Every structure is written in C-alpha cells, then in structure tokens.
Amino acid sequence: MRSLPVELLHQIVHSDLSKRDLRQLRAVNRAFQQLVVRDVFRKLYVTPTIKSGQGLHNILNTPALAVHVQEIEFEENVEESESARKKRKGAKKSNELLRATLADAYSLLHQVPHLHTLIFAFCRQYREEHAWEDSHVPSHELRLQWAILGAVPSTLPALRSLELHCPMPFTNGFGVDKVQHVPAIGGTLHHLHICMLAEGRYEDAHVCPEQEDFWAQVDLNLLRPATELRSLYVDAFLWLGIAPNPNFHLLTYPHLESLTLRRVLFDGRLEVIGTEDCIGTEDFIARHGKTLRILQLFHCAIVHEDTPLPDMFWSKTWRRFGRELAVLSHLYVTFEQDDDTDGESPVPTEALFKYGLFSRPSFVPDVGGVPGEEEDEAALAALLAVVASRREASPSDAAQ
Numbered sequence: 001m002r003s004l005p006v007e008l009l010h011q012i013v014h015s016d017l018s019k020r021d022l023r024q025l026r027a028v029n030r031a032f033q034q035l036v037v038r039d040v041f042r043k044l045y046v047t048p049t050i051k052s053g054q055g056l057h058n059i060l061n062t063p064a065l066a067v068h069v070q071e072i073e074f075e076e077n078v079e080e081s082e083s084a085r086k087k088r089k090g091a092k093k094s095n096e097l098l099r100a101t102l103a104d105a106y107s108l109l110h111q112v113p114h115l116h117t118l119i120f121a122f123c124r125q126y127r128e129e130h131a132w133e134d135s136h137v138p139s140h141e142l143r144l145q146w147a148i149l150g151a152v153p154s155t156l157p158a159l160r161s162l163e164l165h166c167p168m169p170f171t172n173g174f175g176v177d178k179v180q181h182v183p184a185i186g187g188t189l190h191h192l193h194i195c196m197l198a199e200g201r202y203e204d205a206h207v208c209p210e211q212e213d214f215w216a217q218v219d220l221n222l223l224r225p226a227t228e229l230r231s232l233y234v235d236a237f238l239w240l241g242i243a244p245n246p247n248f249h250l251l252t253y254p255h256l257e258s259l260t261l262r263r264v265l266f267d268g269r270l271e272v273i274g275t276e277d278c279i280g281t282e283d284f285i286a287r288h289g290k291t292l293r294i295l296q297l298f299h300c301a302i303v304h305e306d307t308p309l310p311d312m313f314w315s316k317t318w319r320r321f322g323r324e325l326a327v328l329s330h331l332y333v334t335f336e337q338d339d340d341t342d343g344e345s346p347v348p349t350e351a352l353f354k355y356g357l358f359s360r361p362s363f364v365p366d367v368g369g370v371p372g373e374e375e376d377e378a379a380l381a382a383l384l385a386v387v388a389s390r391r392e393a394s395p396s397d398a399a400q
Helices: 004-012 021-025 032-043 050-060 078-087 093-105 140-151 209-223 279-286 314-324 376-393
Strands: 043-046 071-075 119-122 161-165 190-193 229-239 259-266 292-299 299-306 329-332 355-359 362-365
Touching: 043 050, 050 093, 093 140, 190 209, 259 279, 279 314, 314 376, 329 376
Parallel strands: 043 071, 071 119, 119 161, 161 190, 190 229, 229 259, 259 292, 259 299, 292 329, 299 355
Antiparallel strands: 355 362
C-alpha cells in the first residue's frame, strides 16, 4: 500500500466515497489519513446522544482535527425524540448528562477557526407531558435546546451561515421565568434561516410574553448586527408582527439578495402608523430594491387594527414593488395555507385569507375576504409579468 503512486491514492480518495468509507480509509495508514482527514471532518453531524456529544467534544478539543471543521449540524428528528421519550421515565440523570455533554461540546466552537455554518434542527413535534413530580420544570426537549444554544460562544469570526429549525421560545405555562436563548452571533452572517416550531400544542395566534422576548432576542442578537446579510429566511409560524418583534423598519442590509417570509404580517406604511407600533414589512422589502433579486412570500397577511376594513391593500403593495424593486428577477407569492401539522389534516381551501384584524392580543383572519381587494389579483399578475420579463432578459438570472 505504501508503494502506490500518489496519483492513485488521490483517485481512490476522491471516488465518491461515503463518509463511513472515508473514516475506514483514514484508519488504513498515515498516507490515507493525511489525504482524507479534511473530507472526514469538514462537516460534522451531531445527534441528541451522549456518545455523539462526546465525539464532538473530542474533535473540537483536538486542534489538528478542529482546523478542518467547516460545518456542524445538530439534528433531533421526530422518531428519535418519540422513542427516547418513552424511555425517559426515571432517566433524569442520563438526561442531565446529555444536556451537560452537548453544552460542553458546543462551548468549544470558538476553537474551530474555519467554522462557517451552524445548523440546529430541533424536533418538529412537541407535546408537553404532564406526569411531573415538579410541575414547574420544563420538558427535557426544551431544556436541551436551552443548553445547546446557551453554550454557543458569542465570538465566531468565520461564521457565515446560521439555520435555526424549530426553536421553541415558550415556557409552557409552568411559571418558569426563562425563554429560549438566542446566541449573539449575527455580526458575521451572510445567511440566516429561522423556522419556528411547526407542530405541537402552540397553535393559537396570540401574543405571549415568551414569544415577544424570543423575537426581541432574535432582533438584538441576530438581525440588527447582521449588516452583511445576503439571504434571510423567516418562518414565524405564529404570525410575526403581532407583538410586533422584530420591527422591520429598523433593519437595512446593503447586500440583501434573497428574502423569504412565511406568516409575517404587513401593516400600513411607516409615515401613516409611526415607528412605535409599525411592523414595517413592506417598507423593509422596498428599501432593498437595488439589491433584492429573489422574493418569496408564503401565507402573509395585511393586518388592520381598530378599523373594520384595512387601511392598505395588496394591490398597492404589488404596484409599489413593481416600481421600486428594480432588480427583482424571481418572485413567488402564495396565500394558500399548506399543511404544517401531521400530514393528515390539510387546511381547507376556504381558510385562504389575505387580510386580518389585529384585536389585541389576537390576530383574527378575514377568512371571507374584504371589500376593496378586487384589484389584488390583477396587480399581482402584472408584477409577476414584469419580474418574468427581467428574468428572460438576463440569462444569468434565468439560470438560478
């Protein structure tokens, strides 16, 4: 094996091998170890097990290995969470050890000089159990999220991409004075993806202190410092803008090229409402007219408060975007409510809505439509035609 030409060794290493094959090659001899070490440790996958947490800790605490790490993904899938939940009766000590092990490992992220991507995919399904000895203690899943996100260092100079899938900001009504911790790592980000918990008990569209506090942390620790942001994806699930936190009218990203918003409310223009209570979504989008090339809006709605009818309509928004989003070449808009629950209970088509009444503390959709929206469809079609013509005129945009 030692006498094989270097070219042949490279050909073996780069022959579309699986991660498992690369790890086995690394154990063959020193030559293979040197060739595959970069590919083996470039991306690390972490699961909610003590063994996985210990493995991550060992890698990050070994400079010769940590130097190759560029991406770390934590995944807590539904199947693992459900089976683990059944086994956790009487497993208090092991749960505590798991949380401590993963927290210790993630506290070492500052020792990874080339870490550019962090992904946290927490469990999509969450159902609080009530068989508690102490009813004021949150669930293991919630405390696991607190432990991991709370351990992330605030200084990660190479970090460019952060994805938070299904974080849970709630204290579950057990009187616990604590909300989900959001790490203050927004300053270097180019890509930010936040998708809130999509399943479980918390499906009421109303204001709660924990939700407000969570988005306040997102605003302060991620959105405002991220001045170099190129791509932003926000899926609020519980209608972002009810509180409203964050206030989009405070945000400007000179390099923003792609924006996706799901379940985010639009309100009147800034000069009409004023800064204190303004969500500012429309103004935020229009403000990036010179850079924004991709815009996707899913299940957004225009909110009106203390008036029977909206102060603004989508038709005016679409016409404004046609005038001010000068380089927009990809646009997708849907008001149809997709199924985000269990795959068996799709939202009926009659639940489609574009407007809603903000009656504190709740957002009540105008399911039957509102007078004055008759021009919305034609205005959107006109905007889509303008965007399509730009895409056809620019081959580079059409290829995206």
